[in-house]
Amino acid sequence: MGGNLRYPEAVEELVGALKQLPGIGRRGAERMALAMLGWEPDKLRCLGELIGHLPDTVGVCPECGALSDAGELCAVCRAPGRDPSLLCVVETTAQLFAIEACGNFRGRYHVLGGRLSPLDGENGAALNFDRLLERVGAGGVREVILALSSDVEGRATAIYVAGLLKTLPVRVTRPALGLPAGANLSYADGATIAAALSGRTAVEE
Ligand SMILES: [Zn+2]
Structure with missing residues (x-):
């Protein structure tokens, strides 16, 4: 997407979060976010839970x-x-x-x-x-x-x-x-x- 077009707000927020990973720029973060949107809902929720549990499961x-x-x-x-x-x-x-x-x-x-x-x-x-x-x-x-x-x-x-x-x-x-x-x-x-x-x-x- 070029110009001033933006993805839906939740996608933009995800892109912004992914961009903070090492070696991931805006384009890479967009590709990752759009790929995730193609996943089955259960697989997406599972990924979210994996990430969300990290502070409790890893020390x-x-x-x-x-x-x-x-x-x-x-x-x-x-x-x-x-x-x-x-x-x-x-x-x-x-x-x-x-x-x-x-x-x-x-x-x-x-x-x-x-x-x-x-x-x-x-x-x-x-x-x-x-x-x-x-x-x-x-x-x-x-x-x-x-x-x-x-x-x-x-x-x-x-x-x-x-x-x-x-x-x-x-x-x-x-x-x-x-x-x-x-x-x-x-x-x-x-x-x-x-x-x-x-x-x-x-x-x-
Ligand atoms: Zn040790």
Whole structure:
């Protein structure tokens, strides 16, 4: 539709909501909304319920901060046989999944839920630093691997976390090769991630 024509108000509202998703512009949002209008009413209601229930059904793992079924430990924290002395710090659950997909990391994770970005006003208040300090402070963690993005925000976050851990008796390392930045990590090739994690260097303060 061009000019000043508008879809019915409810469709415009849906388009406006879909446009907020990453990588979705006005045209893409219109295509999605119009496709949904072609669905059977029951299928549409089902989608609406799935989305509407997310706040009640999905939470974060109380141990590591990864996405999990509400109120439950995540699959990694539940899994027996993971090495609790090796803690891999990532920004997002998507990064955790990318590292898990390589299949050769046997430690545990800590998900920060984002990264520091002072220019955007992200000063870390909402990030999962306190629980990280609790976990490391409780003992039993030998090495913390800062598998954060290789861009400016990722590096700033790594420096900050290394500073937080400085007084604790734990080795702090980072992957030898930089990991691809932020969201792209989940698409990174598993061999690259495996190589990056296998050669680690100590973070010097
Ligand atoms: Zn967990």
